[in-house]
Amino acid sequence: MSEDSRPPLPPPAALVEGDLTLHGRVMPASNATFVGEIGDLRVVYKPVRGEKPLWDFPDHSLAGREVAAYELSAALGWDVVPTTVLREGPHGPGMVQAWCEVDAEQAAVDIVPGDEVPDGWRHVFDGLDAEDRPVALIHEDTPVLRRMAVFDLVANNADRKGGHVLEMPGGHRHGIDHGLTFHHEPKLRTVLWGWAGEPLAEDEIGGLADLVEALQGDLGESLSHLVRVDEVAATLRRCRRLLEEPVFPTPSGEWPAIPWPPF
Numbered sequence: 001m002s003e004d005s006r007p008p009l010p011p012p013a014a015l016v017e018g019d020l021t022l023h024g025r026v027m028p029a030s031n032a033t034f035v036g037e038i039g040d041l042r043v044v045y046k047p048v049r050g051e052k053p054l055w056d057f058p059d060h061s062l063a064g065r066e067v068a069a070y071e072l073s074a075a076l077g078w079d080v081v082p083t084t085v086l087r088e089g090p091h092g093p094g095m096v097q098a099w100c101e102v103d104a105e106q107a108a109v110d111i112v113p114g115d116e117v118p119d120g121w122r123h124v125f126d127g128l129d130a131e132d133r134p135v136a137l138i139h140e141d142t143p144v145l146r147r148m149a150v151f152d153l154v155a156n157n158a159d160r161k162g163g164h165v166l167e168m169p170g171g172h173r174h175g176i177d178h179g180l181t182f183h184h185e186p187k188l189r190t191v192l193w194g195w196a197g198e199p200l201a202e203d204e205i206g207g208l209a210d211l212v213e214a215l216q217g218d219l220g221e222s223l224s225h226l227v228r229v230d231e232v233a234a235t236l237r238r239c240r241r242l243l244e245e246p247v248f249p250t251p252s253g254e255w256p257a258i259p260w261p262p263f
């Protein structure tokens, strides 16, 4: 399937309407994460009640952050985040997200032996495997993954692990698990550091410029019901700063740059 012919994601209304039936839990998962169905749509459901408390994010706020991440993605128009809504479910209110059927043969983020970074890939860091052999964490160098990295800069994503990048059959990539986003303090933790120090592309800058507008209008208004008002203001500041200096940042060293474990 080519990227252009991939099936469209359901509109938010399709996920809000209809009964949600659960089929099971996703394991392993750090929060209570269920798989279910609304009509013939397969969905993920994370009830607020099942959120694991964290020291640095307010309790019961992760579902709202996941929906805020979807709204930011929708405003950007890059289709990073699958359709996500807040609604009632069998375990109370929570976030419901369209399930994406991935292509298990593809890997956008990978660990390879030694320093063999293949063509078309970007190097993130070197380490040792369980037998002390050198390995490298790498990710693909594609426009669609770059856009996800730009999205993460704006959303201040503190949890972009390899497993939070879904490889879709036609080559598209969706990002998932956006509960740790929109903090007012810098917290970017990601495996997508492969473009650090490089200038943003024209379309990426264009997307950020559109976001500055949107954040001062409808998007800012809708985000303010999902995350704190100071977090919406910080999002606008991050966009503006990126437009002033349109370059992928390098890790600051002030906090862990890579989520652990990275997958």
Ligand SMILES: Nc1ncnc2c1ncn2[C@@H]1O[C@H](COP(=O)(O)OP(=O)(O)O)[C@@H](O)[C@H]1O
Binding pocket: 026, 028, 029, 030, 031, 032, 033, 044, 082, 097, 098, 099, 100, 101, 163, 164, 166, 176, 177, 178, 179
């Ligand atoms: N929208 C989705 N489409 C397909 N698979 C998903 C989706 N959301 C989650 N998953 C699967 O469920 C796993 C756990 O979901 P995740 O959002 O990471 O939950 P947690 O917050 O518990 O870490 C993911 O690693 C992925 O395999």
Ligand SMILES: [Mg+2]
Binding pocket: 029, 030, 164, 177
């Ligand atoms: Mg996760």
